[in-house]
Amino acid sequence: MAPRRPDVDPTAAVKDRSMQRQKELIASYYDRLAAVPETGEKTVATFVPGNLTELLLSFDIVPILPEINALQSGMRQKSAGYINEAERMGHSEDVCTYVKCDVGMLAGGNIGPTGKILPAADMLLLSYTGCFTFMKWFELLREEYKCPTVFLQTPYQARGEVTPEMRQYMIEQLKKVVIPSLEQLTGKKFDIDRLREALTLSARAEDDLVAVLESAKHRPSPIDSYFGGVYYIGPIFTAFRGTQEGCDYYAMLRKEVEQRIADGRGPTTPEGDLEDERFRLVVEGPPNWTNFREFWKMFYDEGAVVVASTYTKVGGLYDRGFRHDPSDPLGTLADYCLGCYTNLSLPKRVELLSDYVNEYEADGFLINSVKSCASFSAGQLLILREVEERTGRAGGFIESDLVDPRYFSGANIKNRIESYLQMVDQKRSAGVTS
């Protein structure tokens, strides 16, 4: 059973102040979007990996993030209907459910996850970073919105390195394609100083986020880097990177986490603090959103804490040293896009996961392979074997999907997690006794 504080009412979600603040920020973002018809603000739809939030903010543009809309719809149990609608319209069952969720939502009047109508995008910024689906997704949306589409290609780090030519290619695209398009859309001149200001704020928030993520090296870990992690990355992955509000949020979060360390407390869960950390895990792959709480519970009920995850790096690998750099505004945007987790080669992913297992002293690592996402999933079985071999720690493999509840088989996943954790336990005891 879940090792938790006895005084906690398990039916009530216990929230830290930062969690409340996170919720408010995301709600304010959706309110801002809903108010666009009145405010007249320009909107640009774009993707989380390789997002250019600071650049958009420097033009007073509000980003629309279809991936976030889809995952929010999944968490609010709306995605099944949207996916159904998209499949009824002829979209294949074999493709990414984020796309179908978005297409279905649009067909149903573009009512966003919070129940308010989302504005049409004035422009699609197709930041092509680390996922082929992105390209088709925006080609599909372009047919609906009939708005300009701007393409930004991020070369793939196939050999685990960024060459000067890759970087230069991106800078050229930013200079000659992206920025002129944003100028045209907004009627404003590109203001490099505003961009620099935003980048400065980004770097500050990134420092705090990294401190939060790395706090999981403590025992017990004060955070869960996957289930809790997705809340932590929410603001920086959406519209708040490069803003004062974003900075304040991460400063607050960091303080809270530091306090947790000082108090020797474990991570927060929907049922209170986790007191007895029995397993420290590294997780690869996105979570399931439709049954997020149920999924999370399968871990904390067993005392399993995720101490590092790759999913929380799709919007930037800050913990490996990258910071937005105001002294080189366009170069840093290029570096940012090039360095997102989804843009890493498989050998680099193996290396990162193995490093996480070692650095965070994890007992094992688990892959949640989602049906939707070839970018993540293709090759994960080899990753599993390689990481096991390199770290000597037990690897586990489960399958689900992002926002299609048809592919979340609760009983099956629970069984697998339980047997996996038993295996970890055995391996660990064998290690101690041998």
Added chain:
Amino acid sequence: MTRTCQEIAAYSERLYYDLEFGSCKAWKEDGGGHCVGYMPVYAPREVIHAAGAMPVGIVGAGDWLEVIRGDAYYQSYLCHIPRSTVDLAVTGRLEFLDGMLFPSTCDVIRNLSGMWQMLRPETYSRYVDVPQNFDPEIGGRFWEHELRELARELGEVTGTEVTDARLRASIKLFDENRAVVNEMYALRRDQPHRAPTSEVYLVLRAGNVVDVETHTALVREYIDTAKATDRPDMDNSRVVIVGTFCEQPPLGLIKSIERSGCFVVDDDMLLVSRWFTADPAPDGDPFGALARAFVDHTVPTAVMYSPTSGRGKALVERVRRARAEGVIFAAPSFCVPALLDQPMLVAELDREGIPYTAFKYSENTGQFGPIREQTGTFADTMKLWSAA
């Protein structure tokens, strides 16, 4: 002695079924040099050739290899071509390759490039990141640099430097090859009863595993023979097949479509053979010419970004040019590019009133009955429509 169309097809079919790549190995042993593999959809074969290597098209193992080990590398919800390709690799069948290129076709092939680095660390491999920006000064420049890097590395592998003169000569050979392939496609379009797709495909496919000059001669021989051979015309429906640009449909499936009453008058199989819609400039810097041809004259396909909306317009044009009556969407199961493209193409066909039917296949699909029934009904319906 002259060969009949059937004999040319039978020769090509032997190559098609040869999973030991005997033709490539023989070429190497004859002093040909090196072999460098490439996966779909596009690889600059001219550069490989100019480095003194035979470009070898690797498109999985079809339906005649029982994939055992490859399945252990892939989840059930991914397409089949990577698992059979891995199977070929781990069973030693690709040992003869001195290098392998993985074009930026989709995330599955992209990730396979990383798997290759881990599975075959001793052999040269490279991910070929084609530009999706078609401005010669931006995407063109990036691509030209990629081509030069590729040439430099291949030169190190083979020991043959890719000089401008060598590359220019290779470009010319592939221009000639593309010209005959286009001619074969035109023959099939105009007289499909003389050049059935089950033969055309095999002849085309032979280009994956023989050197370019041999292939050009083979296609030429087939065209000449087909033109000179009387075959009965049939009252079939004319269709364009779309979605087959990567994982290949099994030969049995192609035959089933034909037997169900369809003339395939255009398709997107093995697009690498007709990638450029116009030849690279013959003079000047050959790297620049190849790069420029790519950004200016790439054939529209699902894996390339379309800077303007209306993706389906190019398909409608193809349908009209081929005087086709309908479209068959044949996509590999779980093929992200093909399946995400389809709704856009369908929308345009709907607008234009062009009939279509759709199914999914896998390279190892063994049951063609249902597909034959589906395409047969489709062919009949088209006939009824056009008669009405």
